[in-house]
Amino acid sequence: MMRHVLTFRALLDDAALELDLLAPGGPGDTDREVLWLHNTELPDPSPYVRATELVLTNGLWRDVAGAADFVAALRRARASGLIFGLTETTPTVPHDLLDACTDAGLPLASVSIAVPFTAITEAAARIQGAARQEALAGLVRRGNALATAISRxxxxxxxxxxxxxxxxxxxxxxxxxxxxxxxxxxxxxxxxxxxxxxxxxxxxxxxxxxxxxxxxxxxxxxxxxxxxxxxxxxxxxxxxxxxxxxxxxxxxxxxxxxxxxQQALQAIESRFSSELLEMILSGAARAGEVRDRLRAFGIDPAGRLAVITLVVGDGPRRPAGSTDEVEDFFARRGVPAVVVAGSQDTVVVFPWHDDAAAIVTLAEEVVAAMGARFPDDRTVIGIGSVATDSAALREPLIGSREVCQVLRRRSTGSRVGTFADVGTHRMLLGLHDRTVLRRFADDILGPLRSHDGQHGTELERTLRTFLGNDGQWSTTAGALYVHVNTLRNRIAKIGELTGRDVSRLEDRVDLFLAIEADALG
CATH class of the missing domain: 3.30.450.30 (Dynein light chain 2a, cytoplasmic)
Known part of the structure; x- marks a missing residue:
């Protein structure tokens, strides 16, 4: 299909305009798109002529300006060319104007006395109108094709x-x-x-x-x-x-x-997968839902299943695209996997038919892939024990998350770990019902919080700082900016309210576990 574009050539090809090309300009000049037409008799029209406009003139400026100066002005304005209108007094194009256009490489044509400039303008308007109609038709046609491509x-x-x-x-x-x-x-x-x-x-x-x-x-x-x-x-x-x-x-x-x-589908899939973790953590009560959800992801719930948890970077949130990179990792290996993105960590549940030790190798490959994608962020992965089937996923899930958190707190050492590598009290706490943990923490810490709220004290903060500093009096006092005697008075009050004496190991363990349970619950 011929494309309608306003060019010097398009006007020359219109026989009704009786245009005669005298100077062709440079190669392809007459085929370049013209912005519009500009009729002028000014000796220096350069301030008014827009780039790529085609200039029309009868040469009335010749009484005050030379042809070379007029053509130079058109060149400064980046005009597309010049059409000289012949008259009874100038029945031919002046030789000096033809020479100036030839020397400057500016296309020049003459139009006969019988054709007014308005006829050229009308012809240009028809060409541009056809071009706009063609562009609009193309826009609509392409829009329909694009809509069809997406809908299919x-x-x-x-x-x-x-x-x-x-x-x-x-x-x-x-x-x-x-x-x-x-x-x-x-x-x-x-x-x-x-x-x-x-x-x-x-x-x-x-x-x-x-x-x-x-x-x-x-x-x-x-x-x-x-x-x-x-x-x-x-x-x-x-x-x-x-x-x-x-x-x-x-x-x-x-x-x-x-x-x-795609964003809507990803949001649905994200919600669909995140619900799986809630089902697993609920234990036997939702075991049937876990089986159905895994089947929906193309995973056999009766087979052996592996769980890993990874954290990328040390910031409060995952780097953008980290979950997508994990999904791509498993997709490239043809492994069906449920990838669940939390606010910080990412949990992956997938079928596993090899021995448990081989999961470490796989996790190290994940770390390498994440390192290549996010070279400035450290990746750690916690590995849970292999579950015999979907009903046994709760403990591996909790274990993988706790291992991951332990590794994250370590600034050095392996970036991949299992329960055996980093066994900790937090995993034991994690196996308990969250409601039970919440009640245990509230029973011990509740009196401190009530006292702090009523009297403006900082007993809970004091306890956390004291235990965090391994019970060292001077270090804790310095961290709290108080005298050691003040700290001793606070610790005594904590013992009075909780019924636990920090000088006794079993009581100190209770206080420490209450703080840990508070974080988990």
């Missing part, structure tokens, strides 16, 4: 396939996690470059390619208006025509529908 499950690749029917552009779609959603033929490091660009506020219009050059960026927004992905055209923005920019921008807007859909 074509995803991001389907969107690019529709776009490539009209434009031969090198395109890649990458989300803010650095995952390739569609496209190929780019440097292996490009996905991370794209993710870093999308994380910037505001995101750039172009990014540097790892192997040189520039890529233009078209943002894909999710349901909440956040930038969730980008369409990257591996060409600078300046090299794209307005039509190409509009087409890619339209595709990016349709991709936002796909991203929103």
């Amino acid at each position: 499950g074509g995803g991001a690749q389907g969107v690019l396939d529709v776009l490539r029917r009209d434009h031969d552009l090198p395109l890649v779609v990458v989300d803010r996690m650095g995952r390739r959603l569609a496209g190929a033929g780019v440097h292996p490091d490009f996905d991370q470059t794209a993710a870093h660009a999308l994380a910037r506020r505001p995101p750039p219009l172009e990014v540097d390619l790892p192997d040189g050059g520039h890529a233009s960026v078209f943002l894909v927004e999710g349901a909440m208006g956040e930038v969730d992905a980008g369409v990257f055209c591996l060409r600078p923005m300046a090299d794209l025509t307005p039509e190409e920019q509009d087409a890619v921008d339209q595709a990016a807007r349709f991709l936002s529908l796909e991203v929103t859909k």
